[in-house]
Amino acid sequence: MIVRTSLTGPFPRSEALVQATRDLDRGRTTREAVDGLFDAAEGDIVRLEDRLGVDAVTGGYLRWADLFRPFSQTWSGFTVGSEVTRWFETNTFYRQPILHAPPDRVPGAIARHLPAAARAHGAARAKVILPGPYTFAGLLDNRSGETVEALTHRLGRLLADEVRELRGLGYATFQFQEPLLVVRPPEGPAAESVVAAYRSLGTALEGAVSIVWTFFGDARPAFPLLGRLAVGVIGCDLTETDAETLPALPAGRGLGLGCIDPRTTFVEDPGDVARIVRAVNDRLRPASIWLGPGAPLDLLPWEPATRKVHLLASARAALAGPGGAA
Amino acid sequence: MTRPLYPTQEIGSLAKPSWQLKGQRGEPLDERARAEFSEWNDRLGFAAKDDPALRAFLGDASREVGAATVRDWGALFGLKFFETAGLDRVYDGEARRVEMYEYPIRQMHGFQFQGHVRSFDNKYYLKAAVTGEIRLDRPYHLEEFDFVRTHAAGEPKLPITGPYTLADWTYNEYYLARHPGWKTRAVRRSAQREFVVELARRALRPTLQALIARGCRVIQIDEPAAGTHPDEADLVVEGFNAATEGLDAEFSMHICFSDYRTLFPALLEAKRCRQWAWEFANRDIEGRDGYEILHVLREYGDTRDVGLGVLDVHRDEVETPPKVAERIGRAAKILGDPGRIWVNPDCGLRTRRLGIAYAKLTNMVEGARLARVEQDGRS
Numbered sequence: 001m002i003v004r005t006s007l008t009g010p011f012p013r014s015e016a017l018v019q020a021t022r023d024l025d026r027g028r029t030t031r032e033a034v035d036g037l038f039d040a041a042e043g044d045i046v047r048l049e050d051r052l053g054v055d056a057v058t059g060g061y062l063r064w065a066d067l068f069r070p071f072s073q074t075w076s077g078f079t080v081g082s083e084v085t086r087w088f089e090t091n092t093f094y095r096q097p098i099l100h101a102p103p104d105r106v107p108g109a110i111a112r113h114l115p116a117a118a119r120a121h122g123a124a125r126a127k128v129i130l131p132g133p134y135t136f137a138g139l140l141d142n143r144s145g146e147t148v149e150a151l152t153h154r155l156g157r158l159l160a161d162e163v164r165e166l167r168g169l170g171y172a173t174f175q176f177q178e179p180l181l182v183v184r185p186p187e188g189p190a191a192e193s194v195v196a197a198y199r200s201l202g203t204a205l206e207g208a209v210s211i212v213w214t215f216f217g218d219a220r221p222a223f224p225l226l227g228r229l230a231v232g233v234i235g236c237d238l239t240e241t242d243a244e245t246l247p248a249l250p251a252g253r254g255l256g257l258g259c260i261d262p263r264t265t266f267v268e269d270p271g272d273v274a275r276i277v278r279a280v281n282d283r284l285r286p287a288s289i290w291l292g293p294g295a296p297l298d299l300l301p302w303e304p305a306t307r308k309v310h311l312l313a314s315a316r317a318a319l320a321g322p323g324g325a326a
Numbered sequence: 327m328t329r330p331l332y333p334t335q336e337i338g339s340l341a342k343p344s345w346q347l348k349g350q351r352g353e354p355l356d357e358r359a360r361a362e363f364s365e366w367n368d369r370l371g372f373a374a375k376d377d378p379a380l381r382a383f384l385g386d387a388s389r390e391v392g393a394a395t396v397r398d399w400g401a402l403f404g405l406k407f408f409e410t411a412g413l414d415r416v417y418d419g420e421a422r423r424v425e426m427y428e429y430p431i432r433q434m435h436g437f438q439f440q441g442h443v444r445s446f447d448n449k450y451y452l453k454a455a456v457t458g459e460i461r462l463d464r465p466y467h468l469e470e471f472d473f474v475r476t477h478a479a480g481e482p483k484l485p486i487t488g489p490y491t492l493a494d495w496t497y498n499e500y501y502l503a504r505h506p507g508w509k510t511r512a513v514r515r516s517a518q519r520e521f522v523v524e525l526a527r528r529a530l531r532p533t534l535q536a537l538i539a540r541g542c543r544v545i546q547i548d549e550p551a552a553g554t555h556p557d558e559a560d561l562v563v564e565g566f567n568a569a570t571e572g573l574d575a576e577f578s579m580h581i582c583f584s585d586y587r588t589l590f591p592a593l594l595e596a597k598r599c600r601q602w603a604w605e606f607a608n609r610d611i612e613g614r615d616g617y618e619i620l621h622v623l624r625e626y627g628d629t630r631d632v633g634l635g636v637l638d639v640h641r642d643e644v645e646t647p648p649k650v651a652e653r654i655g656r657a658a659k660i661l662g663d664p665g666r667i668w669v670n671p672d673c674g675l676r677t678r679r680l681g682i683a684y685a686k687l688t689n690m691v692e693g694a695r696l697a698r699v700e701q702d703g704r705s
Contacts, residue, residue: 012443013442013444018450024448065446066446083640086554089555091494095446238508239509264498264502266509276508301440301441301453302441303440304497
């Protein structure tokens with residue numbers, strides 16, 4: 001059994017960063033001072049990830065205001081919405097990207113937004129986390145005149161170009177956030193546009209580690225579609241998805257099991273996680289199993305997130321004990 | 327006592343004036359804060375001008391007045407703000423409360439604050455986890471209510487955060503831990519239900535009981551989280567029923583910025599709720615009827631009163647009296663009974679500057695009067 005671990009989204013900001021960013025908004029500190037704190041915090045997270053033995057570090061994506069902001073602020077065709085919109089069934093919000101014309105990427109723009117500490121650690125060992133084309137197309141305010149299906153496909157092509165550029169910088173692991181695929185699973189032409197978008201991405205991802213991570217919904221009904229996407233690993237949120245009845249993926253695919261629930265400070269039992277992983281492996285025989293938080297950890301404050309993330313190491317250790325090696 | 331057609335009521339908090347914030351922190355008042363105090367005191371008369379403490383506050387000794395006195399002025403300011411604008415049912419603009427979550431949680435044992443969670447951008451909120459058995463330290467909002475009742479001209483309406491919202495904004499640790507093994511979706515739901523009901527029974531109900539014993543007759547239970555998880559609408563109701571069980575008061579439930587239809591039919595089971603106070607104006611934009619959702623009450627045969635949000639608290643644009651009257655008329659037509667309507671802002675006006683909030687409220691009162699005249703003309 002091949003077991004890998006990594007974070008699956010942004011890490012929360014520390015209390016010091018919370019205070020510093022508040023101070024910045026109130027004019028009580030400088031951008032340079034806050035940037036220095038961000039750099040240090042990203043470095044702390046990379047060191048934490050290293051200690052936990054994760055297979056790809058993230059650096060926490062602390063500067064990203066939301067999943068879409070680096071894109072809506074830099075790519076052409078977008079403006080950033082002034083109102084905030086609820087982020088699924090959580091008490092957090094995002095600014096909806098407003099698309100006025102067919103979008104286009106700006107070379108170098110997204111690379112500049114990736115955590116520098118993770119890249120400094122070695123781009124080949126860093127995970128790039130990007131919005132998936134279906135979630136991106138579905139959650140923006142589309143005033144471009146393009147259908148959502150055409151837009152999904154277009155975003156797939158643009159993200160593929162982004163992947164090519166980032167691979168040129170040495171990045172080798174890419175994860176696409178696709179909560180909408182399980183919260184509002186596409187059907188008919190919409191589903192085909194998702195397959196087409198990932199076909200475009202697949203050509204750019206060849207030879208890289210590619211992951212689609214779903215969360216905030218039960219992934220099982222979407223598995224037939226998820227199995228058609230040209231990526232190596234499909235991740236699901238075990239808070240929403242029953243692992244015992246998880247369907248099989250096509251041969252050769254890896255399975256992501258989101259075993260840390262960021263909706264509670266209750267710390268999961270590594271023994272429970274090990275039992276689930278073994279049962280899934282015995283039944284489905286995926287090419288690999290990726291363990292990570294079920295949904296992004298920034299639904300928690302920094303301290304409990306730090307406490308909970310140790311489960312990645314303890315579950316791996318439990319799996320290495322009697323009954324299966326990781 | 328008979329009430330007028332389309333009575334008006336407040337619904338939540340007001341922005342705190344800068345003199346109150348500075349005064350509570352013991353900071354000296356600057357010219358702007360002094361001017362703001364004087365301007366509003368001239369308008370509302372909430373503080374006696376010959377009071378030596380007031381003269382000290384506005385003079386060079388503002389730091390010596392003390393936070394308690396400043397809070398009292400803040401409460402009187404909020405109360406007079408609503409009364410002078412002409413509202414029938416008022417409170418103090420929640421002048422003594424920092425926010426609606428942290429204060430009630432701090433009155434209870436069994437909770438531990440965990441740190442800040444980002445809401446959006448650089449905005450955060452403090453969040454606690456329930457880590458032990460819930461025990462109320464002492465019923466809360468009592469002194470605040472006493473003060474308002476002493477100074478209010480009419481019957482005050484007290485707002486209080488509901489058990490579902492307090493639970494939803496808290497990490498559930500204690501009740502999850504009571505279930506062994508992996509926390510499946512069913513287990514999580516069961517643990518959340520236990521949390522909501524215990525919170526209602528152990529903290530909300532004794533507090534409501536104590537408030538009622540002090541003469542509080544009109545209570546608004548705020549459940550802004552009600553729409554966050556539509557499949558938990560039954561938990562909202564269970565919490566409401568457990569909190570109000572056996573209590574006699576005029577209860578209402580305030581929900582805002584939600585898809586109310588998804589909460590039905592579960593909401594119908596809220597036994598002692600006499601009024602739904604919802605936000606409508608924010609969704610009443612060009613090409614969209616924000617009051618259309620009232621049809622859901624007709625569809626289910628629900629005949630409770632409606633607290634009708636006619637002021638958008640997220641826009642500076644001041645609704646004109648005819649606009650307010652038109653909204654009331656539209657809602658009355660859908661409900662088929664104008665006597666069920668109370669008129670209020672969508673939500674707390676703390677999102678708006680005080681001058682804008684006051685202009686909105688006075689227009690709301692005038693709009694209700696116009697609607698009354700129009701209704702009299704029809705009947």
